[in-house]
């Protein structure tokens with residue numbers, strides 16, 4: 001039942017007999033797949049990885065059918081960052097940044113701005129949105145703030161990412177019970193988990209460590225996979241919307257038409273034959289028929 005070390009999974013754990021729950025997520029192949037066509041500078045990459053782990057943690061605390069988006073917008077080097085996670089943990093993410101202003105510092109990267117968490121669910125109809133300002137020294141601190149204001153649940157989040165992995169840990173005090181020493185202790189231990197441990201220790205070891213001295217139940221959890229909603233069919237729709245004249249123009253100029261997905265940066269390439277299949281053969285000038 002236990003996950004492969006490094007397997008892409010989100011796993012819930014409980015402290016038996018205490019109103020404390022936790023979630024652990026470690027991403028590896030989904031994290032690599034997300035960046036297959038995008039080459040982010042290190043600080044942007046790590047921020048995106050942390051946001052991805054945070055989106056999975058946020059989705060894992062909800063019962064819903066749909067998609068959750070964490071969107072960061074600010075006047076720092078990273079103007080826009082979006083991390084999406086569906087109820088069945090399919091993830092994708094993208095960051096837009098100003099190369100010249102990048103520095104390995106959260107405040108410089110994000111600047112002044114806000115984080116919006118948007119939940120679009122089949123049951124709810126209208127999307128729900130919670131907003132917290134970009135503040136503090138890390139994305140994890142912002143997410144703590146989100147839980148404190150939006151859900152009014154004491155929560156501690158840890159996030160980390162590097163070239164290989166992205167990971168997150170969340171501990172949360174369940175509603176309806178008084179905050180006690182067990183919660184304080186759990187929080188302290190969660191805070192003490194460092195980035196490298198969060199990324200590379202097993203979920204078993206991390207859950208045991210956070211719940212030390214208490215009976216910890218770790219569940220098998222759910223797999224997490226990268227999936228962008230783009231497809232060749234969708235891109236064909238974009239080409240049709242552009243119109244034959246424009247597409248044929250690009251084809252004449254460049255010998256092919258390349259459309260790149262805004263989200264995952266995957267390039268979709270169409271040659272003359274593909275374009276002909278979309279629009280039919282190029283129009284032939286009509287000549288007068290002679291009887």
Ligand SMILES: [Zn+2]
Pocket residue numbers: 228229230261262263264265266
């Ligand atoms: Zn895509």
